[in-house]
Amino acid sequence: MRSRLLAFGLPAALALVAHGGPVRADPGPGPAPYLDPHLSVQDRVEDLLGRMSLDDKLGQMTQPERRYVTPAEVTRYRIGSVLSSGGSAPDPNTPQSWADMYDGLQRAALAGPLRIPIMYGVDAVHGDNNMVGATIFPHNIGLGATRDPALVRGIGAATAAEMAGTGVDWDFAPCVCVARNDRWGRTYESFGEVPELPSMMTTIIDGLQGDELGGPTSVLATAKHFVGDGGTEGGDDRGDTRLPEKELRAVHLPPFRAAVKRGVGAVMVSYSSWNGLKMHHNRYLITDVLKGELGFTGFVVSDYNGIDEIDGRPGFTKDEVAAAINAGIDMVMVPTEWRRFIDYLRDGVKDGDVPMSRIDGANRRILTKKFELGLFERPMADRSHLKTIGSAPHRKLARRAVAESQVLLKNDDVLPLDEDDKVFVAGRSADDIGMQSGGWTITWQGRPGPITPGTTILDGIREAADPDATVSYSKDGGGIDSSYDVAIAVVGETPYAEYHGDKTGDLGLDDADLKTIGRLRAAGVPVVVVLVSGRPLDIAAELPKWDALVAAWLPGTEGEGVADVLYGDADPRGRLPVTWMRSGDQEPINEGDGKKPLFPFGYGLTYDG
Template sequence: MRKTLLMALLLAASTALAQTHPYLDTRLPVEQRVQDLLNRMTLEEKVGQLTQINVQRLMGRDEWDRGPLNPEWLDRILAKQHVGSLLSGGGAAPQPNTPEAWARMTNDLQRYALTHSRLKIPILYGVDAVHGHNNVIGATMFPHNIGLGATFDTKFPHQIGEVTARALRATGITWNFAPDADMGRDPRWGRFYETWGEDPVLASEMVAANVRGLQGPALGPDSVAATVKHFIGYGSPVGGKDRADARITSAQLRGVHLPPFQAGLTAGAATVMVNSGSVNGVPAHASGELLTNLLRGDLGFRGITVSDWEDVRKLQTVHKVAPTYRDAVRMALAAGVDVSMVPHDAEGFTSAVLDLVKSGDLPAGRVDEAAARVLALKFRLGLFEQPFADAQKASAAVTAGTDLALRAARQSITLLASDGRTLPLGERARRVLVVGERARDPRSQLGGWTIGWQGLPKNEDTRAITILDGMKQVVPKGTQLRYSAGVPGQPDADALVVVVGEPPHAEGEADNPTLALPAADLALLREATASGKPVVAVLLAGRPIVIPDDVRTRLAAFVMAYLPGSEGGRAVADVLYGNTSPSGRLPFTWPMAAAHVPAPYDEPGRSGAPLYAFGHGLSYTTFAYRDLRATRDAVTVTVANTGRVAGSHSVLAFARPQGSTSPARLVTFGRVVLQPGESRVLTLALPLGRLPAPNVSIHVGDLHATTID
């Protein structure tokens, strides 16, 4: 009754305001509404719109407490500091961590903000929903981006974006810090699995599709704001170390790193997050060249630029380019940062901005500009009209998409090597032994950014089908399936399926300078190959892993499962048993040794031949190409299934300038599903500007030297 009365009072207040204040008139253009509201705001209220605080600062008794919302901190941050946006950093969830609790928490926060805002300005609420609504226990977790890249199929990021947007909005979240538009050029880097791979054309298509899925045809009450991150060059840190300086030429910056961001912005991305590192010695958060000249000037971006976690302060504490926090704030805002993910000290940030404006060190117009962008997004999302979520719809939305997650995981799985006999498991393998703790522990297949920042905490559980679960679901009648954590001395089995991988991880904690397996996993593989039984290795990892030759060459089959999400176990099982013919193709180059990286396929003069090339991937059937033709607008080729089973196949078209010896680069791709003996003409579009030169040679598989005049 009390909440109902409060809602009625808020509605009445809004109606009264609408009669006198144009900014609440939905018939007016957004720009006019923003200007009217901005004219009514105090400087303190405007500065609040530039401030983003982690929700844990509003909980319990200290800044990392996940207790109930604390009235004292609600007053200090939302009422007194006028903070315009909140976020849940990794693990910052309500208790209990259920969809309904999320909706209730965001509604309570929104209600408090509206009640204590003189002008009834709602808050934005952001999360890193990078593979589904991955902060909520029981949510559907999709494959991480690196696995989706292996599908070479843009329908997955688009559809996953739609499902994720509905889940977020149903829990009161309106801002998603995704998709990642970084280029995965160095697999040692801890955030490699958050990328779509090493190729800019592949990444551009996937980023654009995901943005369109998250935001829909236009931002509104049923969509969320997408964020292309981290602008720019973050994926090429020196030595593969997270947040290290990136040494990038102008040609590399514009030719390799910029296209995915440009594609995301063309698709309508409402916000951009800044690179936490530096580019050629200049921290991105302090670079007017990147954030103003390139992003605003060259790309024409008009939305919000948001910092990453505490990165404005890090201009002082880490990069040491600012002598004081006040100077760091000045540098970031002057460079082009609109919103600071503070994330705890609201008063420290707002007081610094106010002092800068009052002293004349920061133009008041810069604050107006940034606040206007935030307000415009709130209007576009319909928050002034529909600020609350329906908690009764939250659970269904958050748990939706399991079939989509399964299909995406199936299509991502990449068969790297096979003896042609052991897989698919069947008549020759009536007794199968599944080995390794990772086969029954969902953490490795879910990866980082799952409930917690560093992955699923050991004291928590979430809905997921493990590889062992999946194999139990599809094991044929008459087949004996057993499990062992280790390799028995004399395995009583026709084949061993050994599941190995990396533990869940995120950011700097995930850096892997040697690309090595954990020692225990390598020992498990070594013991298995020494048993004399056929060994199928299934790798759960977000990057290529270097396995010693004496182990790898003794495998009967090598399956790359990436980080396949909550339905990943069933997807792996379907591939192992032949219910699905593997069709994933590597979205990156797999090196022979860590000493050979970074060495993306399109980099001239790369060191050492790769173990598996970009685009590599085997199938249980075979495909052939014929009749390759090309124009300035499209590549056309006939694809035939020449094998004995149905299969899906990604067709990749590469180009190089005619007569050039430079590496051929991917220019377009598409996918086809064929029955045995079936053939189909596939037409792959070539967007304007995609070709590297007026006259180029196109090749698809072994067909090449087709010239576009």
């Protein structure tokens, strides 16, 4: 079982709950039944639920952001969960600081009369990516290219171990969306454009949660974003998925069905709409389909300020709160205005707009996962796992994942390189951890630069080459001459994340990258282009000028994996998880739609033919 510090018994002062009135039952002189780990989870939940006031229950359904809630407020308002939004980290951003922050908030939760622990949630979408020093794995689009569910399960387990050392016990991952338009800024969060790929990769849930919740490094996984987020018109991140129900079920629902079968603990609702109705208001899909038809027994959480957009206007109203809860959302992510949310939900219950059965049902689901995680027995961070953060075994796993994710798209007898080749390396992404890691890395949108420890692609090339071989580097390609055997241009996209990453215009390389490649070509040597991007780019017009093309996706901190393929230490085995457009105006383009792509879904060359 997860090695956390034991929670002690209830405090003596159980008579009154601040802002909540009297508790429903006096536990008597001994420990209350819900504190007895020998009882069944169901019995413990029912005992605890019977002791909770309305305010206790409302607090459990509320999730503020760490910057907007104090430990004292966690105690006072019976807060059930706290989150870090993208880039929201303690200062300094170290594993120790994360553990200290978590333990401080957990102690505050345990100071409440019923001693109900919090869960702490983060978007650990490719490793524990908010924390400096964590192992950063390839984003999902690269993992989809591997077609390797066992590898992905291992990545989930490694991520969970690195999280566990800091106490963080809830991961807002995996994204099991089916990306149907590469203009979407979340395309790289998808394992692929057909439902079979994300469904296959739900093995990451097994890695995150372990064989069962409550294991030594088990964290709660979250399947997101329910449902159809990858199918919006124009790839609009918060747009409308206009599909008949039959197609929604055929394309976008299967990965959630697979996640539920694996026992995923939480499901997050999408910002997007289905045929004009916001998903946060869709009772049919959340309650009837997800909880009923699919048999989901975990809890449903909103997205960040997700209920604000139900009526299309900024902020949230009492009606929106009631609509979201009645639709089947159990916990609401209200980063800043969480006190107002509690007030509105309380009014909704008192006015009869939200039935008490809905409040009890939400609490029953939330508390079940807390008991299953073992938080009542082991609420504090187990710092013995801190040593796993950025550890050699995890980085080795990430390096293998990078190598398996590389897709060789063109090769005119240039690759693999010889160890003694004289190589010239150029490009904005060649020697930049931030560029090769992409969004959701240390900060929400990501940024260029040495943002966290790791090995750049240039570092990997230098390591792979013979010690006596020449490997020169110039970011813009300046200084190359005809004496080199080969030039490698590592180019692609500047980091971005959801919403800001939506692209309505040109999908091609920017001018700086094209000029860099042009300088290399002018030297008259073979040019290998390594494309670091979160989606296919419009490169058809340029491709005839290149001697080789490798889709490296967003590999993360272990750039040696790219070099392993360039030098033939690993054979390129990756296959396209998405269809590669011939031009940007083909979007959306997907397998089987009759459009002629530059490279079809599943395409990829190898060195052995």
